[in-house]
Amino acid sequence: MSFTTFRFLCFFAAVLAAHFALPRRARPWMLLCASLVFYAAAGLPGLLWLAGLSLAGFLAARSISRQQAAGKSGRLPLVLGVGLHLGLLFLLKYFNFFAGGLLGAGAPVLSLAVPAGLSFFVFMAVGYLTDVYRGICPAEENYGRYLGWLCFFPHILQGPIDRYADTASALFAGNVFEERRFLRGLWRILWGFFQKLVIADRLGILVAGVWAEPESFAGWRVAAAVVCYALQIYADFAGYTDIALGAAEIFGIRLAENFDTPYFSRSVPEFWRRWHMTLGAWFKDYLFFPLQRSRLFRKFGKAIKARFSKTAAKNLPAALALAAVWLFTGLWHGARLTYVAWGIYYGVLIILSMFCEPLMARLRPKKENALWDAFRTVRTFALVCLGYVLFRSATLAEAGVILSRILTAPFAAGNGFSAAGLVRTDLYILVPALLLRLAVSLCHAKGIDLREKVMARALPLRWGIALVLLFSVIIFGVYGPGYDAASFIYFEF
Amino acid sequence: MDRNEVYERLNAVFREVFDDENLTVQDATTAADVEDWDSLSHITLIAAVEDEFDISFDMKTVVGLKCVGDMVDAILREL
Structure with missing residues (x-):
């Protein structure tokens, strides 16, 4: 759903009204649902990729955190998590380009649609995993909250490429309405x-x-x-x-x-x-x-x-x-x-x-x-x-x-x-x-x-x-x- | 080593890295206050500080430094 459509304006007005009408505790969850609806409008296969990747990212971060708490480095889940994200980005976005370049006309062609905003949310997820590994932010313990941050509708399609440590707390605060x-x-x-x-x-x-x-x-x-x-x-x-x-x-x-x-x-x-x-x-x-x-x-x-x-x-x-x-x-x-x-x-x-x-x-x-x-x-x-x-x-x-x-x-x-x-x-x-x-x-x-x-x-x-x-x-x-x-x-x- | 001693040696490192004999840094000094302090010179600066104090910063410190005060805190932590 592009920002410059009448559909988005209706969507945004409805989300805004619902957000401030709901109790504060429910607001982050409403934003998560709204973001999923917003993203689903770009195609259901993309939503499935997003759900799968975000689950993998969430689990990898938890594993890094658990390993570090046990005195290990946490490098293996970091490498696996980052590798999975970047590997999928390569497969969906660059496989045909490189295969065609290397093998010419006889190269195999992968006909999978690239999910909207893939480069942006993969980079956000890789940044999150690295920050957890470096101790810059703790691993999120709730999958819904991690998904809510990753797919937040203002940033998922074209960024900005946000850092979890910078935005997550405000996203889950359920802020009150202010005229200013x-x-x-x-x-x-x-x-x-x-x-x-x-x-x-x-x-x-x-x-x-x-x-x-x-x-x-x-x-x-x-x-x-x-x-x-x-x-x-x-x-x-x-x-x-x-x-x-x-x-x-x-x-x-x-x-x-x-x-x-x-x-x-x-x-x-x-x-x-x-x-x-x-x-x-x-x-x-x-x-x-x-x-x-x-x-x-x-x-x-x-x-x-x-x-x-x-x-x-x-x-x-x-x-x-x-x-x-x-x-x-x-x-x-x-x-x-x-x-x-x-x-x-x-x-x-x-x-x-x-x-x-x-x-x-x-x-x-x-x-x-x-x-x-x-x-x-x-x-x-x-x-x-x-x-x-x-x-x-x-x-x-x-x-x-x-x-x-x-x-x-x-x-x-x-x-x-x-x-x-x-x-x-x-x-x-x-x-x-x-x-x-x-x-x-x-x-x-x-x-x-x-x-x-x-x-x-x-x-x-x-x-x-x-x-x-x-x-x-x-x-x-x-x-x-x-x-x-x-x-x-x-x-x- | 106290904060003043760290600053004495740190200022010498800054002067050498940024090739400016008059440069003096304080807690509130940021990259915006020092000409040529960009991501390229940041890495050179970090390496020079590590050599000077015989310490090693982790990546959390390298990417998280917002001002010279943060750097001095990190040096004192590592010493």
Whole structure:
């Protein structure tokens, strides 16, 4: 059930009413039932996979806990639990990709549907098992509570990739209704809808039109479409996240933030600390750190130090760990060569920036310099856009056509944007909407909590803002035939 | 070893890892306050602290450190 459907709005209103009408003790269980209904709407086979995997995860965590209480390490149930989750993810999502790549046309084909949100809830479950093993959180003793956390409807389909230790207690508290929380959540939900339906889906028309026939547009228009895709994917994913976080906030549950004005970043590593933050944090805590701290990597570092230098001993193991992280980050997004290439692209950029850091430190102005910072921000955005050419394209050949059109025919004669399906009225809506989005980002970057500011105002203004947002979404959103408002970009991951 | 002695040695480690002779850290110092303190340098810092104090942090400590105060607590626990 996508957030941008009338069915979801009815579902959410019913869950909200039922949640606050029930006694506090019953509320978490009502949320569990609602989440299962929400997930079942994406397909019953998916629900069966979820039930089976969550039971396995629950039992593995209990076994880790029991073994550790008996003085053992608990490593075996951890390995089995994590292996089962990742093995199933591989089987359902990547088997055909790898089998086809290795064996060619004669490869066996597995025709099992991938459960919705599989990559997200598998990562949450693996994080939970690892945290239990590390002693960061206790193993949950009640299967219903574990399932209730894992399948909580705001985060199961597209994240954020939550940590059990951060959200479980609030989820089971059965929080009371608060006008302040309700309004803050509602504004965030409406702002999410605004970003998705007014900005992302409108930009999506232009992007899809140009990507379908790049050779019929001048290179600069293709480049503009790449920039539009950067804005589209941000509005789409941040919009989804705002709806998810706003919905959870109304129930008194704080989910993890996923974005921190990423396009203001001054370097690629910084961009990845501010974009899809829960995925980056997951790879850092559950892959990068364990690899770097492993006996093998430490031995490797010591050997490098003995033969070469301290700097090489620091950088080479880090480069290897980063290569693994970025290969898996690319693959996590899907079984497609362009995602793998996109992951490698970022791996190379980040490893290069690590090796070039001493040189960059010399070139960098000693004092703060706004011009230099602006240059770095624009350069980072350009590099991110270049990555999006791979990310948006279905094949490497398609990405090649997009790039070649930009580079070889920047001012060739060709169609206008109207041929891509974007009419003048769309521009009149898009430009102010994007400026509003920019203003909100600037406030966020300056540490201004806009919702707190509005909350301090009189009651009619507080509700008035919600109404203005609601009507803006209804009037300016993209709903016409031919546009699939139901699909979020990150839904396919 | 008391907290002050730990800080004396810890500040020297921070200065070397982040190549900043003027750097001084306190309980409330976080990664956001120190330029270049990212996940890459975090691992280097952890290894340097372990070498300096001849201790070994577990993964719970490595991923759970929120500020320098947490690090000092962890060092004192391990000593």
